[in-house]
Amino acid sequence: MSRSREEVEATLQIAKVNVEDLRSTVQCLTFSDMFTSGDYSLMELDDTLCKELEAGGSLVIRGDKADHAVLCSQNKTYDLKIADTSNLLLFIPDGKTPDLLPADQLPLSVTSCEVAGFSNHYWELRRCRPKVKKLKKLLLENPYEGPENENTTGAAMYTTDDLLNQIQASYEELLDHLKVLHACNIKGFWRLLDFDYEMKLLNDVTQLMDSESWSFSRVSLKVCLEELHILHPEEMIEHCLESYGRRFSEEDEVFFALDEDKICKVTAQMILQNAVKFNLSEFQEVWQQSVPEGMTTRLDQLKGLALVDRTSRPETIFLLKTEDLPEDTQERFNTLFGMREKWTEADISPYIKDLCGEKQTIGALLTKYARSSLQNGVKVFNSRRPIS
Template identity: 65%
Template sequence: MRPQVPAGLHVLLAAPAVSQSWRRAGVLCCGRGPGAMRTLEEIRATLEVAKLDPADLQPSVQCISFSENVSSGDYCLMELDETLCRCIESGQSLIIRGDKDEHAVLCSEDKTYDLKVADTSNMLLIIPDCKTPDQLPPNTSAQQLTHCQIFGFAKSYWELKRSRPKLRKLKKLLMENPYNGPSGENERNLEYPKYTRAELLERIQASEQELMQQLQLLRAYRIEGYWRILELDYEMKLLNHVTQLVDSESWSFSKVPLSICLQELELLEPREMIEHCLNCYGKPYTNEGEVFYALNEDEVCKSVALMLLQNAVKFNLSEFEEVWQQSVPEGMSTRLDQLKGVALVDRNSRPQVIFQLNVEDLPESIQDRFNSLFNIREKWTEDDIAPYIQGLCGEKQTTGSLLTKYARSSVQNGVKVYSSRRPV
């Protein structure tokens, strides 16, 4: 069962080793109720009846009883691994995130975990003052008695499982009000929502580090404190300004000077937008104290292709390849493998066609992702389907293992293909 998190719930964190160590804790004796604690004489008599030798036990005796305000509804137990325990011990925060219609997840600074309720046949007692064996005083010859009270109990606890961040909603939120340049910020745009980093963290089920990485992948930019995604037409306008300047100055695509770009183009667009465009499509480096950018040919060609495909349901492949090559900056070469994960070629149609299929628009859950893909195409080669499922792989998974589990393989015209294991 996946939990939703009720308001006002107290979460108690425990390492797995804690519960395993109580068998070595010496003697735990239950009191007879609030205010009625056992004495050492009564404990010795109980041990004698149970035929236990006190010499085989630690001399410290913890006598527990129920407090007057004991409750099972105010607390929930959560089991942490060593990594998350170290996060807590070092002062970091663990945050539970999720809207009312979402299953709760736990986020550290850089990872996301699914929460799952695990039932246990043993009653779990919440005793703040109870001590584990390593916290007990050193062995002494005389028995020592301490009293502890039970403040709560539970029959289940939350298990954590490392999971992928749920980031699909991020693009949807940012596309509510894309940035179309300074001239596009009219009164209509001001009515649509904009989000700060803190507001996105409230809405997105991901750690802060995972969120920031996805913002970078979406080429989002922080404008006046709000994260905005650029309208594709405006992004291509910025890119065209840069590539036209490169062509007019006869620069190499691997050596585009930042300072001259900003000086030459600041009358057309804001300097920060020009620099953002260079960061999206190039990699900065310093040479003799001056900053240069090496433009990424694959990224430039991919964005030009997306611009051509955005309004076409399907595009004749041969015509597309011709128009695509003519549309990219002179000196760059287009290849279909630049479009993995954003466009798909149908080689079985006559004539062959290409259409946009962006992995960012597919469902996040594994089974739903495969269902969606097999709705689009009944049979897939591994080369075609791999870009659309590789992001689903866990830490020790491969696309091959996912296909083995969620698809059925067969051979068609001498080529291995994959189809759905269930009716779609």
């Protein structure tokens, strides 16, 4: 039953509230016949996400049944967490905020609004890293090994939409990680190049550089395609140059400046992948001999790929890739401290850098998950919890 203006004024008088202190429009609440507590959920959005929706964008909840759900915008990923509130939140579809009400005027006017539902919690969004570890596993189901080895009958193949349905990442974050993995779009499907095939492709490019006496900072796309198209598809040659170089143009001709660090790093991976441990000095000698002439190998090029053990005699090096470690922060630290009890900041930083959230530093991450101490005058970190 709707209240009259007289009833509202009488209630205000009993409550000792002056009519002059209120807006002149009173909204009286009644419960809808379809009142429910389970049909609606509330979500708290920041200004950026609100503007994205108002501009016609969309938000998507992603995750398999076993995953913790995340919400993705066009370029960011957010954890969805339930936040409880002591205040009862009412859903009033026809309710109006003060800016939508008419200007103040007496006497009071009374309108009725129906309460469609209520909640005592809402979804809170927290920016998180995209969960992309599964991406490489999916793409390795059917790696590209060259046109002569192509047999896609019944093979696992994934378009961008297929990957978005399985990977908990925004569209832009997914494309960024596909680029990091050197994935190639072949006939609409994303494929990873088989590592041996990728190395053969890169080796043919660098051998051509050597035979043409090119600087690695100025590699002609046109000549590469002319000379190597018999060995490899042209799109694969260009993809290799895109993966390991930077494109630029001179007088309407396309060139690539090859990235010295990337080529040295992948060459080291090729050398180390079949060895449990490698004598460090022997490795450095073989490594330098294996890269194109003019390139210089340095151990700092191997951050996040390989780890040096300076406590062994002789010193050794072995493959340890960041991408093979757990995505969960605590699990990552457990794995690292399970491998080595004490770490210097220089050694552990490449393996936890990707765990840092927005405005979070490596130092803050270490303070939370590790204890520091001095060992022979050097600051080292060990686990805060026992590692079995």
